[in-house]
Amino acid sequence: MRLKINMTVRESSFLLPFNYNYNLMSALYRLIQSSDLGYSLFLHNDGFMHQGKHFKLFTFSELKINGRYRVTKQGLQANTSRVDWYIATPVDKSLENIVRGIFENSRVELRNNSTFIKFDITSVETMPEPEFKETMQMKCLSPIFMDTFIDDPETGKKKSWTLNYFNDRDKFVNNIKNNLVRKYEIIHQKTFKPEIFRFEFDKSYIERKGGKITSLITFKARNGNPIKLRCFNSPFTIETDPELIRVGYECGLGSKNSNGLGMVTV
Numbered sequence: 001m002r003l004k005i006n007m008t009v010r011e012s013s014f015l016l017p018f019n020y021n022y023n024l025m026s027a028l029y030r031l032i033q034s035s036d037l038g039y040s041l042f043l044h045n046d047g048f049m050h051q052g053k054h055f056k057l058f059t060f061s062e063l064k065i066n067g068r069y070r071v072t073k074q075g076l077q078a079n080t081s082r083v084d085w086y087i088a089t090p091v092d093k094s095l096e097n098i099v100r101g102i103f104e105n106s107r108v109e110l111r112n113n114s115t116f117i118k119f120d121i122t123s124v125e126t127m128p129e130p131e132f133k134e135t136m137q138m139k140c141l142s143p144i145f146m147d148t149f150i151d152d153p154e155t156g157k158k159k160s161w162t163l164n165y166f167n168d169r170d171k172f173v174n175n176i177k178n179n180l181v182r183k184y185e186i187i188h189q190k191t192f193k194p195e196i197f198r199f200e201f202d203k204s205y206i207e208r209k210g211g212k213i214t215s216l217i218t219f220k221a222r223n224g225n226p227i228k229l230r231c232f233n234s235p236f237t238i239e240t241d242p243e244l245i246r247v248g249y250e251c252g253l254g255s256k257n258s259n260g261l262g263m264v265t266v
Contacts, residue, residue: 001095001250002088002127006066007108007119008081014117016063016083017075019218020110021142021260027108028060028087031101032094039097047258050186057183058089058098059252059263061141083119086127086141086263090187090250099124130266132242132249134196141263143215143231146175146254162230165201166211173199176254177240184247198239205234219259231261 033040047056067080085108089095102121110117145162148171152159163172177197184192206213213234218226238245252262 001090002086002129003095003098004125004127005085005087005102005108005121006123006125007083007085007121009083009117009119010081012081013077013079014081015072015075015077016065016069016117020063021217022220023110024060024063024085024108025259027110028098031105031108032097033101034104035097035100039093043094043258048186050182053182055183055186055251056258057091057186057251058087058094059142059257060088060260061086061263062260064141086265088250088252088263090247130249132246134242135237135239136245136266137202137235137237138264138266139235140233141265142252142260143217143233143262144176144254144264145217145229145231145256145261146172146179148175164230165232173197179254180240180244180247183251184244187247187251192241192244194240194244196240197244198237200237201232202235202237209234217261219256229256229261 029040029044032043043056043058047054049055064084064086065076065078065080066082066084067078069076069078069080071077087098089098102124106121108119108121110119146165147160147162149158150161151157163175165172176199177194181192181194201213213232215231215233217229217231219229220226238248248262248264251257253264254262256262
């Protein structure tokens with residue numbers, strides 16, 4: 001299910017800093033925590049396990065400024081007080097705790113060392129679900145990140161390696177598929193092998209953008225150090241089983257969905 005949260009700040013304009021995903025994720029966890037501390041800790045620390053991997057099975061969008069804004073060196077200077085925020089999850093308990101947290105708090109606070117923005121929640125809507133078909137054209141509400149794991153010769157352990165759609169297209173697409181299949185198997189508790197899978201970013205859009213469809217997003221790692229993720233933001237076509245597309249719509253495409261990456265729409 002997908003929620004649209006309409007919010008306002010109390011000023012007539014505000015500055016939205018770059019790289020706020022971590023702070024927005026923290027705000028979402030605070031909403032869940034206010035409803036159920038134990039469940040919030042479960043999601044944050046463990047989530048749902050499958051084949052040795054952790055999945056949180058939720059995602060959220062960037063904040064969508066509902067009005068005019070301009071790009072500055074510090075961030076997006078919004079000439080409005082209104083923003084929209086989308087959250088999606090197929091897990092009833094997660095949705096229940098998010099909704100309860102929203103109504104108990106009626107606000108979302110975006111905090112970091114230099115910024116404190118308080119958004120008042122004015123309304124919450126349940127978004128109608130699209131008709132899922134075998135082939136769909138979709139677009140990003142937040143950029144897509146995809147990685148793989150390789151051996152680190154220095155430590156002897158596995159480490160994350162960012163996949164580049166342009167340089168590692170086959171691996172990128174295959175990992176998008178495998179990631180969706182794992183999420184499907186967690187949700188439905190059965191194995192799944194799609195007969196067909198095709199994923200392709202829009203070539204004409206890439207040409208119009210001069211190939212510039214990536215963004216570098218900075219997050220805080222578990223050890224507190226910053227990590228930078230190269231993400232892709234472009235309309236795309238996906239062709240596969242409609243139920244697998246539904247999983248991507250509800251959980252996000254690619255990796256780091258619970259950090260606000262990979263949310264898509266039609």
